[in-house]
Amino acid sequence: MIEIKDLHKSYKVGKSSLHVLKGININIEGGELVAIMGSSGSGKSTLLNILGMLDVADKGSYTLDGVPIKDLDETKAAKYRNKFLGFVFQSFNLINYKTALENVALPLYYQRISRKVRQKTAMEYLEKVGLAEWAVHLPSELSGGQKQRIAIARALAAQPKVLLADEPTGALDSTTSYEVMQLIQEINDEGKTILVVTHETDIANMCKRIVLLKDGVIIEDKKVTQVRASEHV
Amino acid sequence: MFNRDSWQEIFETISKNKLRTFLSGFTVALGIFIFVILFGFGNGLKNSFQEFFVDDATNIMRLFPGRTNKPYNGFKSGRVIEFDNADLAAIKKNFAFQLQYMTPRIERNSTVKFKNKSNNYGLRAVAPGHQYAEKTILMKGRFINHQDVINKTKYAVIGRLVENDLFEGEDALGKYINIGKRSFKVVGVFQDDGGDNEERYVYTPYTTNQLIEKNTDKVGQIIVAFKPMIGYDGAMQFEEELMAFMKKRHDISPSDESGIFLRNVADDLEQNQQFGSMLQMVVTFVGIGTLIAGIIGISNIMVYVVKERTKELGVRKAIGATPRSVIAMILQESIFITTAAGYIGLFGGIFLLSSLGNSLDDYFIKNPYINMGTAVFATILLVIFGAIAGYVPARRAARIKPIVALRDE
Numbered sequence: 271m272i273e274i275k276d277l278h279k280s281y282k283v284g285k286s287s288l289h290v291l292k293g294i295n296i297n298i299e300g301g302e303l304v305a306i307m308g309s310s311g312s313g314k315s316t317l318l319n320i321l322g323m324l325d326v327a328d329k330g331s332y333t334l335d336g337v338p339i340k341d342l343d344e345t346k347a348a349k350y351r352n353k354f355l356g357f358v359f360q361s362f363n364l365i366n367y368k369t370a371l372e373n374v375a376l377p378l379y380y381q382r383i384s385r386k387v388r389q390k391t392a393m394e395y396l397e398k399v400g401l402a403e404w405a406v407h408l409p410s411e412l413s414g415g416q417k418q419r420i421a422i423a424r425a426l427a428a429q430p431k432v433l434l435a436d437e438p439t440g441a442l443d444s445t446t447s448y449e450v451m452q453l454i455q456e457i458n459d460e461g462k463t464i465l466v467v468t469h470e471t472d473i474a475n476m477c478k479r480i481v482l483l484k485d486g487v488i489i490e491d492k493k494v495t496q497v498r499a500s501e502h503v
Numbered sequence: 504m505f506n507r508d509s510w511q512e513i514f515e516t517i518s519k520n521k522l523r524t525f526l527s528g529f530t531v532a533l534g535i536f537i538f539v540i541l542f543g544f545g546n547g548l549k550n551s552f553q554e555f556f557v558d559d560a561t562n563i564m565r566l567f568p569g570r571t572n573k574p575y576n577g578f579k580s581g582r583v584i585e586f587d588n589a590d591l592a593a594i595k596k597n598f599a600f601q602l603q604y605m606t607p608r609i610e611r612n613s614t615v616k617f618k619n620k621s622n623n624y625g626l627r628a629v630a631p632g633h634q635y636a637e638k639t640i641l642m643k644g645r646f647i648n649h650q651d652v653i654n655k656t657k658y659a660v661i662g663r664l665v666e667n668d669l670f671e672g673e674d675a676l677g678k679y680i681n682i683g684k685r686s687f688k689v690v691g692v693f694q695d696d697g698g699d700n701e702e703r704y705v706y707t708p709y710t711t712n713q714l715i716e717k718n719t720d721k722v723g724q725i726i727v728a729f730k731p732m733i734g735y736d737g738a739m740q741f742e743e744e745l746m747a748f749m750k751k752r753h754d755i756s757p758s759d760e761s762g763i764f765l766r767n768v769a770d771d772l773e774q775n776q777q778f779g780s781m782l783q784m785v786v787t788f789v790g791i792g793t794l795i796a797g798i799i800g801i802s803n804i805m806v807y808v809v810k811e812r813t814k815e816l817g818v819r820k821a822i823g824a825t826p827r828s829v830i831a832m833i834l835q836e837s838i839f840i841t842t843a844a845g846y847i848g849l850f851g852g853i854f855l856l857s858s859l860g861n862s863l864d865d866y867f868i869k870n871p872y873i874n875m876g877t878a879v880f881a882t883i884l885l886v887i888f889g890a891i892a893g894y895v896p897a898r899r900a901a902r903i904k905p906i907v908a909l910r911d912e
Contacts, residue, residue: 324821324906344826344902352823363818363909367519380823385508428823 271432271463272298272321277330279316290316292486294330298465300431303458303496305474306467308483315436317483318467322355322434323347335431352380356425360437362417364409370420371396371405377428395423399453415446422453426462433457433464439473451476452499472497513836523811527804527837528844531885534797535845538790538881539852539873545786547863547871552779562603563636564742566725566749567764575756584753584762587720588713594727597748601741603730604632607709607722615661615705616681617669624665625704626682628712628723636726637695639706644676644691651708658711660691662702682707685715735773742767790881797885802892805837809896817905826901830894837893838886845882853878 279291290313298304308314319325320332323342332339334354342350351357356377364373375392383391396402399419409417418438425433435454439447451473458464458478466477474480475497482490517524568584591607609628614621627633634646642663651658659680666675675689687707695701713719729741746765747757755762809816816829824832856871863871 319906322821322906324904344820348820348823348825351821357821359909361909363814363821365815365818367516372515376819377822379508379512380819380825380828382508385511424822 271300271302271335272296273331273333274321275331277317277320277332278328279313279320279325280328290486291320291327294486294488296481296488296491298463300463301458301461302479303455303464303477304466304479304481305477306465306481306483307469307471307474309469311485312483313486314467314483318434318436318465321432321465322357323351348380352377352428354431356428356430356433358418358421358425358433358435358438360440362409362414362421362441364417364420364424366409369406369408370401370412373409373420374424374427377424381428392423392427395427396420398426399423413446414442415449418442418446418450419453422450422457426457431463433462435464435466437467437469439468439470444472447473448499448502455496455499509832509835513832513839516832516836517840523808524840527801527808527889528840528847530800530804530844531797531841531889532844532848532851534793534800534885535848535878535882536852536855538793538797539849539878540855541793542786542790542877542881543852543856543871543873544863544868545782545789546873547868549779549782549786550869550871551867552782561768562731562738563726563728563768564738564745565766565768566727566745567766568724569761569764571755571759571762573756573759575759576754578754584755586722586725588722589720590725590749590752591722593752594725594745594748598727598741598745601729601733601737603728604635605725605727606630606632606636607725608633609709609712609721609723611712613683613705614681615665615669617675617678620669620671621681622665622668624662626707626712627704628707628709630709632728633706633726636728637701639693639695642692642694643674644689646691646693647706647708652710655710655714656708657685657687658690658708659687660693660706661689662704663692663694664699664702665705666692683715738767794881794884798888798892801841801885801889805889805893806896808837809833809893809900813900813903814909816900817903817907817909820901821905821909826898829901830897833893833897833900834890838890841886841889842882845885849878849882 274294274296277291277294278289280287280289282288294317306314306317316325320327323339326342334350337350337354339350365376368376371389371392374395375388378388378391393402393405396405399422401416401419401423404412404416409420412420422438438454439450442450454464454466455476466473468474475494476499477494478496479493480490481488566586568586571578571580571582571584574580586607591605594605595602606629611626611628612623613626615624629647630652631646631648633639634641639646641660644660646660647658650656659682661675661680669675669680670678675692678689679686680689681687682705693702709722713721727745729738733741742765746763749763750757750759753762816824819829820826853873856873859871861870
C-alpha cells in the first residue's frame, strides 16, 4: 500500500540545514496497523507529513496504492489527500461552527457529492463511531473522546486508502484513549490501513507493527502481538 | 464555483458566524451610507450656491459710461462719457445678429409715497427687456411694455416689499403712488429670487424718466443680452466688437480702459462656475475620502477574518479542499456580504436623503440628492475592493501548508 525508498528531508535553519530524515525505507501492506514511535525530534511527524502530502521530500520515492507521489502542486496534493488519505489530529481540528454531522460530511463536499448523499453517508459513519444521536451537536458540546470519534468518522467518510493519525490520543485521558484505540482497531479489523504516530508505548502495543525512529533513521521495525484495547476498557 | 452547493455552504457559514458577518457587513453598509449622505449634502450645498449666485440671466453684458483718461481725436482726456438713445438705436442696428434684447437702466433714488406712508427706494427706469435680464418674476399685473416706452406713460412696477411697506396688505394694483413729485399708476408687483434687496425697487419706463428730467436723451447704463446660441466664444467676440463699436462712437481711444466699462456676466458665470466646480471637487474629495476609509475598514476586517479562519482553512485543505476552492469560498462569501450590505447602506442613505428633502434649507443644504449612478458606482467599488482585500489574505491562507495552519499552539 505504501512504499518508501531512501527518503530524505532537511530543513533550513538559518544558514545551516537540519537533516531530519536520513534515508527512510519502509513498506506498509494493505490492512496493516502501524505505530510510528520516537522521541520528539526523531522525525516521526515529518515522516507523517510527507506521507500525508502535507510536506514534500527532498529525495527518495513515495508510492501510495501504486500511484507515484511526486511533482505535487497544492491542487494535486489536495486531490490526492481527498482521495487517498484520512487525517486524525491530536487536537481534533473539527470546524467549531459546524455540527458533528456537517463536519463528517465536509470531505464529501470536496468530492462534489450531492448534499443528500453526503448527509446519508455522514450519518452512517456517525453511527459507526456510535455518535448518531449527537449528529446535530456542535463540537463545543462534545467531550474530547467524542470529538476524536467525530474526527475519525470524518476521516473515514471520504473512504480513504490510508488513515493517518497524529497522536490521536495525545489530548485524551487513558480510558478515553483506549476507547479511541478500540475504534481504530475495529476499523483496522475491517481492512483499513492505519498509521498511528504516538510516543506512548501502551498505545503503540495496540498496533500490529511498531516502527521506531531515532535521529531520522529507522532503528527498529518489528511486528508485535496486538493488545486489544477492549481488554482495558 | 457558483453552484447551489457552494451557496449553501456559504449561507451556512454566514448564518453561523453572525458577528463576523455583521462586522464586515456593517463596515461596508456604514461606508456607503456615509458616502451617500455626504455626497448628497455636497450636492445640496451646490444647489444653494447656484440659487444664490446664479440669479440673473447669464447671457447679458452691462455697459457703464466712464471718464476718458487719454486724449483722442482732438478730445482732451478726462471727458465724461454718457450714453443716449442714439446709442441704443445704433447697437440695435449694428448687432442685430447677436442681440437678443437690450435695455437701458437709469438708476435714481426717490421717495415713494402712498397715502400718508412714504419711504426711499431705488428707482430703475428701464425698457421691457430688463425683466429678463434680472429674471424679475411678476406676482400680479404686468411689467413695463413697449407701449409704455413709446407713450412715456406714468406707470410703475413695484417690488413685493415696496407693496408690503406702503400698502399694508392692500392690493397695490391700479393704485396711484407718488414718485418724487409725480403720480404713477402701479401696473405690476414683482418678486425676485435675488433676495430682499431686489424686491425694494420701483421700475418705470426709461422714456418717462427722460421726459421728467427735462426731456434728456441720456440713458445711464445699457444692458445687452446676446443670443445664447452664439456660445461663450461668440459672446467674447461680441463683447470685443461691441466695445470697439462704442469706443468709436464716443471718440474714445481704443486703448483707453476707463471711457466705457463692460461687465460680461458670462465672465462672472465662468467664475461662479469655477467656484461651483471647486465645491464639487471638495464634495468629490470628501466622498473619495469616505470610500477610502470604507475600503480600509473592509480590508482590515477581511484580513482579520481570514486570519481567524486560518485553522479552519487548514482543516479544509487537509480533507481535500484545493487552494482554488478555498479562495473561491472566501471571495464568494465576502462579495456576497459586501454586496448585500452595500445595497442596504445605499438605500438607507438614499432613503434618508430623500426624506430630508428641503428640511435643511437653513443650513444651506437645499434638496440634497445623489446621482444613482454615482451611488451604485461607489457600492461596486467598495465591493471590488472588499473582494481584493479578501483575496490577498485568502490567497496567502490557501498557500499555507495545512500542517502549518494546523500546528497546535
